[in-house]
Amino acid sequence: MLQYSKVIQSRDEWKRKAIQRADENRESRKIKKRYQEKIAELKLQLTVLEPTIKDKKNTRTIGY
Secondary structure, eight states, X not given: OOOHHHHHHHHHHHHHHHHHHHHHHHHXXXXXXXXXXXXXXXHHHHHHHHHHHHHHHXXXXXXX
């Protein structure tokens, strides 16, 4: 049977890795959420600006 100290060390190592993995996953989710919000914001700006661009293009062709 394994020595108690080795069992404790193994458990502590497993626990440390699990905490690190959870922190990385949490940070990844935060970054993903931040990017998704930025993408949604930019898409909204694009939908607002597209009609004005089309209008400007139409006025240019009519003016010539």
